[in-house]
Amino acid sequence: MSLNEKIQSISEAFLKDKNDFNSGLITFEELKNKYLSRKGLLSELYPLLNDIPDSDKPVFGKKINSVKNEISYEINQLIDDENSSSDSSFSIDSTMPGLDKLSGSIHPLTKIIEEIKSIFSRIGFSTIYGPEVDTDYYNFEALNIPKDHPARDMQDTFYIDKETLLRTHTSSSQIHFMEKNQPPIRVISPGRVYRNEDISVRSYCLFHQIEGLYIDKNVKFSDLKGTLDYFAKNLFGENVKTRFRPSYFPFTEPSAEMDVSCIFCNGKGCNICKYSGWLEILGCGMVDPEVFKFVNYDSDLWSGFAFGVGIERIAMLKYGVKDIRMFYSGDVQFLKQFKL
Numbered sequence: 001m002s003l004n005e006k007i008q009s010i011s012e013a014f015l016k017d018k019n020d021f022n023s024g025l026i027t028f029e030e031l032k033n034k035y036l037s038r039k040g041l042l043s044e045l046y047p048l049l050n051d052i053p054d055s056d057k058p059v060f061g062k063k064i065n066s067v068k069n070e071i072s073y074e075i076n077q078l079i080d081d082e083n084s085s086s087d088s089s090f091s092i093d094s095t096m097p098g099l100d101k102l103s104g105s106i107h108p109l110t111k112i113i114e115e116i117k118s119i120f121s122r123i124g125f126s127t128i129y130g131p132e133v134d135t136d137y138y139n140f141e142a143l144n145i146p147k148d149h150p151a152r153d154m155q156d157t158f159y160i161d162k163e164t165l166l167r168t169h170t171s172s173s174q175i176h177f178m179e180k181n182q183p184p185i186r187v188i189s190p191g192r193v194y195r196n197e198d199i200s201v202r203s204y205c206l207f208h209q210i211e212g213l214y215i216d217k218n219v220k221f222s223d224l225k226g227t228l229d230y231f232a233k234n235l236f237g238e239n240v241k242t243r244f245r246p247s248y249f250p251f252t253e254p255s256a257e258m259d260v261s262c263i264f265c266n267g268k269g270c271n272i273c274k275y276s277g278w279l280e281i282l283g284c285g286m287v288d289p290e291v292f293k294f295v296n297y298d299s300d301l302w303s304g305f306a307f308g309v310g311i312e313r314i315a316m317l318k319y320g321v322k323d324i325r326m327f328y329s330g331d332v333q334f335l336k337q338f339k340l
């Protein structure tokens with residue numbers, strides 16, 4: 001048998017042995033030993049190179065190498081296939097649920113604040129911020145609430161010392177802004193406020209407000225009504241009706257509370273609106289000329305309106321949250337409902 005025939009016969013024998021291995025007639029070790037070991041069929045070919053003419057050696061050398069590479073590649077493939085089909089740790093169960101990627105969500109109070117900012121920015125209001133730790137002067141006196149004024153009882157206050165306090169409303173940022181700016185003014189001011197109240201389902205020691213202030217020449221109560229009606233319709237929907245009831249705040253005159261028709265029963269009456277058909281949303285009024293005196297505005301020239309919205313109240317209504325404390329609980333189950 002020539003060398004060429006020998007190489008050919010090894011190739012053919014391997015095909016047969018491969019089939020035998022797949023049928024389970026020989027083991028992997030037997031197959032590997034027969035072809036790839038030091039005494040295997042392929043190793044036996046190399047000494048035969050000495051028996052052929054020198055000029056043929058490179059050609060046959062290449063041939064033997066290529067058959068050897070082919071057979072060892074195929075044998076390695078067989079062991080890989082064997083491993084992947086018998087080793088269950090490598091298998092993939094495509095019916096298993098995937099890994100859930102956790103993502104954060106926007107806090108519901110932040111969502112409401114952003115929405116209200118966006119509604120007012122469309123009609124030219126810019127956003128300003130005031131300090132949370134403030135003085136008695138900015139929080140009370142300059143808002144026409146002198147010491148001993150009974151209105152101070154409406155807001156139980158956290159005092160830091162005799163003159164310093166945690167602001168009880170965002171109205172204090174009005175004074176800071178007016179001191180530094182001249183009319184016309186069109187601003188809203190969101191932020192935290194603090195009151196020393198008993199903690200319950202309805203009240204908490206801190207909450208959020210958005211204050212609004214509009215000052216220009218010839219501003220009338222009808223401007224206030226138009227602006228806040230636009231706000232209510234954008235926040236709760238086009239079909240919402242508004243009404244204004246007389247009220248009292250020391251820094252506005254006249255003062256009012258604005259109600260919207262109940263968003264749950266469309267004004268027919270339900271337990272959320274206590275069967276009145278209306279929900280109280282915010283306090284507002286024309287800025288009292290007394291307040292203008294504190295910031296040296298000419299009240300014969302300028303007039304304006306102010307309003308204050310409680311963010312928690314709006315969020316509780318919009319999202320059907322029954323307990324105000326949920327907003328401060330950090331409860332992930334509660335918060336993840338507000339994913340975008």
Ligand SMILES: [Zn+2]
Nearest residue numbers: 262265270273
């Ligand atoms: Zn209702």
